[in-house]
Amino acid sequence: MPELPEIEASKRVLAPRLRGDSLVSCRILSPGFCRNPSARRLEKLSGRAIRGLARRGKYLAIELEGSTPLILHLGMSGRLILDGRGPHERFEIQTTRHRLSISDPRRFGRVLFRFPKLGAEPLGPGFSPRILAELLRRRKAPVKALLMDQRLVAGLGNIYATEALFEAGVRPGKAGGRLSRAEIERLARASRRVLRRAVRLGGSTLADQAYLDPLGKPGRAGAAASLYGRAVGRCGHPLRSTRRLIAGRRAIYCPVCQR
Ligand SMILES: [Zn+2]
Structure with a gap:
């Protein structure tokens, strides 16, 4: 954030x-x-x-x-x-x-004065399932950590990686290289959809009020989140978090909707 x-x-x-x-x-x-x-x-x-x-x-x-x-x-x-x-x-x-x-x-x-080395732009025209497949190929790291690695994909952090994985039906701890072609396609589409929707809603302002726009106005995407900040998902299932840390923290997921 x-x-x-x-x-x-x-x-x-x-x-x-x-x-x-x-x-x-x-x-x-x-x-x-x-x-x-x-x-x-x-x-x-x-x-x-x-x-x-x-x-x-x-x-x-x-x-x-x-x-x-x-x-x-x-x-x-x-x-x-x-x-x-x-x-x-x-x-x-x-x-x-x-x-x-x-x-x-x-x-x-x-x-x-210079951008650091950054990975694929998820809202850019070149972000396709094929590009995502190349980034994840043979990777043993959890897919959520890979999505949040700015050298691979630029712009996703904890909130939107969590949401994209939920919408794609993929568990955050699954090794990047083990995603099927169908899962990669769903994940590429879900990442773009989640980000576009959040932009349209003006970003996420959570309980801590850490984000407000430059005029002091809160964003409405946080309230629309399916998992983030919730104990029960928007799908109606109680959520779980991974025992191991992924990118420095436990990852939230729905044990029913995400495989
Ligand atoms: Zn669910």
């Missing part, structure tokens, strides 16, 4: 407001949020016009005239705030008409 839908929803809120503005200043409010020498490069951005916003996986890029984009990553708990104030602000961009900041209590967020 935040995952692809929350970043996409934030991008859609920010893009029409920031496009055409120019950067006045970028300030790091918390040491370490931007590594040297990038911190020095930030100072040179003043006056550059914002051409638009783009997203890749869980990364948001502010595209600038005559410069590589400024890339924001919100880590585990960060959120963007437009023209407001929040606790734990780590980074601030002042434009000619707006102020954009990153509030990040857990400090895993980052400001970068």
Whole structure:
């Protein structure tokens, strides 16, 4: 959290407001949020016009005239705030008409000038069952961990990997290389469907209120989740969680609907 839908929803809120503005200043409010020498490069951005916003996986890029984009990553708990104030602000961009900041209590967020190496874009045109099959082939790791590995698939985290596996009827602990062709087809389709729906609903705001859009508005996808945050699935079956940890935590699944 935040995952692809929350970043996409934030991008859609920010893009029409920031496009055409120019950067006045970028300030790091918390040491370490931007590594040297990038911190020095930030100072040179003043006056550059914002051409638009783009997203890749869980990364948001502010595209600038005559410069590589400024890339924001919100880590585990960060959120963007437009023209407001929040606790734990780590980074601030002042434009000619707006102020954009990153509030990040857990400090895993980052400001970068280059995207890291990222895997397939699940909402991109190239994400097909064939691509997913190639990524999972001969892998012994649990399919959920593979879906959440940003070097393989960019944008899925715990919430939407959980939901996609439920909709595909596949257990999270199953080894990636052991999925049948039919399961891979269902999983590729379910991943796209789950993400698209969540984008449409403005992302997931859970009980902790960790995610709100840049204007402070909650997303509605959390309430629509089939498994996430529930003891009984939307299917009506009591849910279970894996005994072993997958990507650092127990994975929730429906023992009846997922095989
Ligand atoms: Zn079920």
